[in-house]
Amino acid sequence: MTVTDHTQATADAAHSHGIVPDSSRADRVVSFDVDAFPVPTGREENWRFSAVRDLKPLFADEPADGHLEWSTSDLPAGVTLTEIPVDDAVVRTVRAPGDRASAVAAKHSGGAMVLAIAPNTVVDEPITIDLNGAGGDVRGHLLVEVGTSAEATVVITRTGTARYSELVSVDLCDNAGLNLVLQQQWDADAIHAGEVVARLGRDARLRGTVVTLGGKVVRLNTSAAFAGEGASVDLFGLYFADSGQHQEHQLFVDHAVPKCTSRVTYKGALAGASARSVWIGDVLIRAAAEGTDTYELNRNLVLTDGARADSVPNLEIETGEIEGAGHASATGRFDEEQMFYLRSRGISEEQARKLVVRGFFADLIHEIGVPAVEASLMKQIELELEHVEEEIEDE
Amino acid sequence: MSTLEIRNLHVTVETPEGTKEILKGVDLTINSGETHAIMGPNGSGKSTLAYSIAGHPKYEITEGSVTLDGEDVLEMSVDERAKAGLFLAMQYPVEVPGVSVSNFLRTAKTAIDGEAPKLRTWVKDVKGAMENLRMDPAFGERGVNEGFSGGEKKRHEILQMELLQPKISILDETDSGLDVDALRIVSEGVNRAKDNTGLGIMLITHYTRILNYIRPDYVHVFVNGRVAEEGGPELAERLEAEGYDRYLASA
Numbered sequence: 297m298t299v300t301d302h303t304q305a306t307a308d309a310a311h312s313h314g315i316v317p318d319s320s321r322a323d324r325v326v327s328f329d330v331d332a333f334p335v336p337t338g339r340e341e342n343w344r345f346s347a348v349r350d351l352k353p354l355f356a357d358e359p360a361d362g363h364l365e366w367s368t369s370d371l372p373a374g375v376t377l378t379e380i381p382v383d384d385a386v387v388r389t390v391r392a393p394g395d396r397a398s399a400v401a402a403k404h405s406g407g408a409m410v411l412a413i414a415p416n417t418v419v420d421e422p423i424t425i426d427l428n429g430a431g432g433d434v435r436g437h438l439l440v441e442v443g444t445s446a447e448a449t450v451v452i453t454r455t456g457t458a459r460y461s462e463l464v465s466v467d468l469c470d471n472a473g474l475n476l477v478l479q480q481q482w483d484a485d486a487i488h489a490g491e492v493v494a495r496l497g498r499d500a501r502l503r504g505t506v507v508t509l510g511g512k513v514v515r516l517n518t519s520a521a522f523a524g525e526g527a528s529v530d531l532f533g534l535y536f537a538d539s540g541q542h543q544e545h546q547l548f549v550d551h552a553v554p555k556c557t558s559r560v561t562y563k564g565a566l567a568g569a570s571a572r573s574v575w576i577g578d579v580l581i582r583a584a585a586e587g588t589d590t591y592e593l594n595r596n597l598v599l600t601d602g603a604r605a606d607s608v609p610n611l612e613i614e615t616g617e618i619e620g621a622g623h624a625s626a627t628g629r630f631d632e633e634q635m636f637y638l639r640s641r642g643i644s645e646e647q648a649r650k651l652v653v654r655g656f657f658a659d660l661i662h663e664i665g666v667p668a669v670e671a672s673l674m675k676q677i678e679l680e681l682e683h684v685e686e687e688i689e690d691e
Numbered sequence: 692m693s694t695l696e697i698r699n700l701h702v703t704v705e706t707p708e709g710t711k712e713i714l715k716g717v718d719l720t721i722n723s724g725e726t727h728a729i730m731g732p733n734g735s736g737k738s739t740l741a742y743s744i745a746g747h748p749k750y751e752i753t754e755g756s757v758t759l760d761g762e763d764v765l766e767m768s769v770d771e772r773a774k775a776g777l778f779l780a781m782q783y784p785v786e787v788p789g790v791s792v793s794n795f796l797r798t799a800k801t802a803i804d805g806e807a808p809k810l811r812t813w814v815k816d817v818k819g820a821m822e823n824l825r826m827d828p829a830f831g832e833r834g835v836n837e838g839f840s841g842g843e844k845k846r847h848e849i850l851q852m853e854l855l856q857p858k859i860s861i862l863d864e865t866d867s868g869l870d871v872d873a874l875r876i877v878s879e880g881v882n883r884a885k886d887n888t889g890l891g892i893m894l895i896t897h898y899t900r901i902l903n904y905i906r907p908d909y910v911h912v913f914v915n916g917r918v919a920e921e922g923g924p925e926l927a928e929r930l931e932a933e934g935y936d937r938y939l940a941s942a
Contacts, residue, residue: 637787640773658790
């Protein structure tokens with residue numbers, strides 16, 4: 297067994313906190329009952345770094361009139377997209393909501409969409425779903441159900457604007473494989489609080505990637521729970537916060553059964569005086585989860601003064617009979633020695649900065665495993681870098 | 692024909708104990724085609740000299756001048772110095788994760804020349820230079836200095852020097868930590884660059900061994916932040932036999 301802890305903060309503009317939770321992560325309330333969650337004030341453990349004021353409309357226990365426009369790639373044989381009533385969706389969702397925003401989303405969705413991949417179906421091409429908002433309040437509930445031994449890649453991209461709360465349920469039956477990419481490419485004024493709850497059957501494999509570049513406030517929490525032995529999750533995240541953006545990602549991996557593997561790797565860059573990112577990574581290894589192998593990592597690159605990154609890894613271990621468990625969190629300014637090295641080869645400061653940022657994200661982007669997404673991401677990072685140069689000129 | 696001229700150079704560095712003067716009036720002139728060995732005990736300021744000329748922000752120049760062909764080097768930014776024709780092969784090259792060697796080399800060459808190199812000749816040049824330094828072609832796809840062994844890092848520094856073709860090159864303890872085979876390969880690269888481009892070389896070293904492979908025209912003994920003695924190659928032989936004790940005793 298190896299337990300490592302390399303939590304560190306090297307930048308004065310950013311800092312990390314090691315929190316000792318007052319109770320086990322397992323004790324956190326989950327419920328479809330909105331009233332089980334008081335309206336967050338910002339003092340709660342799971343809302344303390346959140347942009348609660350901006351998220352307020354998403355806490356209202358009432359229906360919303362807006363909707364997102366769906367466009368979906370042609371669905372191959374064995375793949376269906378259907379709408380089901382709220383009551384059915386509640387039953388089929390793998391776990392109840394963990395906060396008020398997602399409980400409100402489930403209750404007032406007006407019906408959930410189910411993307412189902414039939415057992416033994418192997419889909420080669422990515423299934424793409426584009427969700428476009430035209431403003432207003434939107435509540436959404438989506439279920440992704442992958443049958444036994446089925447395999448698929450699903451890319452969900454959100455654009456436009458909305459005040460959007462959602463619950464996404466991901467159900468992987470035994471030996472199923474899913475590569476799920478969630479891209480937040482909202483316009484600058486979108487407010488988005490989402491919760492992804494995943495359950496993995498025996499030998500199932502989930503690769504989940506979150507890309508958050510757009511929006512004013514994005515708060516996306518992902519939970520993955522193992523229901524059968526031999527399963528694995530790889531959760532990747534890439535975010536880039538500019539001035540005025542608040543991007544929060546919380547993760548919870550629940551090792552409840554033996555011999556499962558989890559890897560969490562989130563990387564973010566921040567540029568601009570009020571750029572803000574929050575990462576909270578919780579891993580729970582329950583007493584029964586012998587043979588667990590887990591590692592979570594968060595790295596933040598702070599490009600300008602005034603940006604702030606909070607990074608909080610938590611690891612709870614209830615058994616010593618594990619393969620390995622560790623986490624690392626680091627938040628740093630540009631490395632002056634890297635910049636000197638590149639510039640001493642004639643490379644300008646601006647170009648050196650771009651090289652370092654591209655390099656910072658390169659390995660993560662290559663992990664996504666969807667070539668079209670990888671290529672478009674590289675382009676989007678180039679655009680973000682142009683903004684960075686503007687921010688630096690403004691300083 | 693280029694000349695790097697260092698006059699009365701004084702350099703300080705901030706330490707937890709306060710400002711400390713490391714260089715205390717260095718005078719040195721290096722012309723194209725000349726190899727100057729700078730030798731001295733640890734802590735004598737050899738690396739400070741190298742990094743000050745390259746423009747590392749940690750060092751403050753308090754007095755004196757550095758010019759390259761009459762141009763004021765100290766007024767130039769770090770990248771401008773490289774474009775003017777200065778090169779520093781570092782003792783501890785820095786890792787730049789995720790940036791491939793081939794991308795880095797092409798970016799640097801483009802920056803130095805002010806235009807992108809012609810693709811066909813460039814690929815051939817890189818391949819040839821890597822072969823000469825016994826570097827595996829797969830090297831180009833690795834991240835800059837990422838997980839490189841000590842010998843690989845030094846060969847990568849010399850690779851850059853051969854491709855970027857500076858006028859004056861400063862080699863900061865390029866020999867330290869190398870076994871004799873790697874030392875020979877690296878030295879061949881330095882000699883090749885000198886033969887091909889008429890490079891002027893400032894060879895900073897603690898040991899005399901590298902001077903068996905790279906023949907210096909001048910030897911300068913560096914003690915306590917200034918040049919204590921100068922001479923020809925015979926001075927290196929004397930240092931080999933006697934060490935630095937003689938200078939330290941009088942310092």
